[in-house]
Amino acid sequence: MTDTSTIARLRKGHEASPHGVTLGEAFRVWARVAMLSFGGPAGQIAVMHRIIVEEKRWIGENRFLHALNYCMLLPGPEAQQLATYIGWLMHRTVGGLIAGVLFVLPGVVSIMALSIVYALFGKVGVVSALFFGLKAAVLAVVLQAVVRIGGKALKNRIMIGLAAAAFIAIFFFGVPFPIIVLTAGVIGFFGGRAGVPAFQVGGGHGSSKDGKQVADAEALLGEDLPEHARPTVARALWVSAVCLALWLVPVALLLVTLGPDNVFSRIATFFSTMAVVTFGGAYAVLAYVAQQAVESYGWLNPGEMLDGLGMAETTPGPLIMVLQFVGFMGSFRDPGVLSPFTAGVLGGLLATWVTFVPCFLFIFLGAPFIEALRGNQALHGALSAITAAVVGVVLNLAIWFAIHTVFRETWPVRGFGLSFDAPVLASVDIWALLLSAAAVIAMFRFKVGMIPTLAACSVAGIILYLAGAIS
Numbered sequence: 001m002t003d004t005s006t007i008a009r010l011r012k013g014h015e016a017s018p019h020g021v022t023l024g025e026a027f028r029v030w031a032r033v034a035m036l037s038f039g040g041p042a043g044q045i046a047v048m049h050r051i052i053v054e055e056k057r058w059i060g061e062n063r064f065l066h067a068l069n070y071c072m073l074l075p076g077p078e079a080q081q082l083a084t085y086i087g088w089l090m091h092r093t094v095g096g097l098i099a100g101v102l103f104v105l106p107g108v109v110s111i112m113a114l115s116i117v118y119a120l121f122g123k124v125g126v127v128s129a130l131f132f133g134l135k136a137a138v139l140a141v142v143l144q145a146v147v148r149i150g151g152k153a154l155k156n157r158i159m160i161g162l163a164a165a166a167f168i169a170i171f172f173f174g175v176p177f178p179i180i181v182l183t184a185g186v187i188g189f190f191g192g193r194a195g196v197p198a199f200q201v202g203g204g205h206g207s208s209k210d211g212k213q214v215a216d217a218e219a220l221l222g223e224d225l226p227e228h229a230r231p232t233v234a235r236a237l238w239v240s241a242v243c244l245a246l247w248l249v250p251v252a253l254l255l256v257t258l259g260p261d262n263v264f265s266r267i268a269t270f271f272s273t274m275a276v277v278t279f280g281g282a283y284a285v286l287a288y289v290a291q292q293a294v295e296s297y298g299w300l301n302p303g304e305m306l307d308g309l310g311m312a313e314t315t316p317g318p319l320i321m322v323l324q325f326v327g328f329m330g331s332f333r334d335p336g337v338l339s340p341f342t343a344g345v346l347g348g349l350l351a352t353w354v355t356f357v358p359c360f361l362f363i364f365l366g367a368p369f370i371e372a373l374r375g376n377q378a379l380h381g382a383l384s385a386i387t388a389a390v391v392g393v394v395l396n397l398a399i400w401f402a403i404h405t406v407f408r409e410t411w412p413v414r415g416f417g418l419s420f421d422a423p424v425l426a427s428v429d430i431w432a433l434l435l436s437a438a439a440v441i442a443m444f445r446f447k448v449g450m451i452p453t454l455a456a457c458s459v460a461g462i463i464l465y466l467a468g469a470i471s
Helices: 004-012 023-035 040-055 061-073 078-121 125-153 157-172 177-193 233-258 263-277 282-296 302-313 319-332 340-370 377-406 430-444 450-466
Strands: 410-415 418-423
Touching (some): 061 078, 061 340, 078 302, 125 377, 125 430, 157 177, 157 377, 157 418, 233 340, 263 282, 263 340, 282 302, 302 319, 302 377, 302 450
């Protein structure tokens, strides 16, 4: 661990950066963070906090949490955006690119490989059985996310009410997810601005193991605002122009050359839309994407969406990498003049591109301005309200997945404003129910980790298949 005297020496040294951390060291550290980024956003942020704040002491606790709060207010994967933010703080734009790209690279490679295997061999009995078990465990993982987020966010009746309202709105009445989260954000913004105590819910991902928080002044970066982090209009315009071109020019070219109904055009426009409206983290994004990809576009079925989530849960990188699987399967099944394999790879990479390029835009454009807003009550209130609403949205995701995993059939309930699918109780899949229950007991009662639970359920699925219990 770096002590105070070492920090002082590094600041006075002649390295390329005032804080003394070279780009080479930063590359190695961010590669390490990326390879350890299992377990969803909470686990990834905890790993980042342990390495960046506690071990390396690049930045202090307050600066870390301030950056995290901003990233949680943004659409898209907050852990990847947080890595980009810290990388930018330490080493300007190139540092942000290194941190952000490395964070997603292991997931891009892993999910692409698994998508190819799934598309080519997914209907093989043993492979199907493996994913049968995986889906059961994923339900427990999502339920754990509900409990984890809810335990931090639902500290009073107003927050509980926001979560309940969000769940009812999205599950029973089909209110679009962006409307729910934006409404919650507006309520929280004005509640925080008015100083209502209920909207000043504390957050964060803990302090160092010895109980002592790393103060900003004790960190390598210090507590002052770096020169490159000072906002200017010229820089904001330049960043906007470059990032928007990288993001939207490919989308425009696809629309012009292939037409709006082509699968690649639809992938580009759909996931570009998701990039700007899906607030609240990965699980909240998946709740909306799952319904649209399955029900509106028909790119895959509910069981396959669970399979994709299982892939993302068991590989390093953001959970939102499941969108690459969705893009792969959508274009694999509608390849046009291309081979299904080529179309699938291009569709998966296209989904990844339009999902993550906007993340760099949000950080490089907004971070210089947000650095001056530490302690802003209105923004903190918006964050608290959005997080509470996300609890309801993630609960909706858990129930939606459960219905389509445990039951083989559903029937649509429509009328009086209601719009949801109810399970046909007689179609219950006993083995899926038992595996899901076992996964829940393992994770909640016996505190078994996510990866061992996923692995055990996958093995159980294969055993059931070999025993002839499932087909």
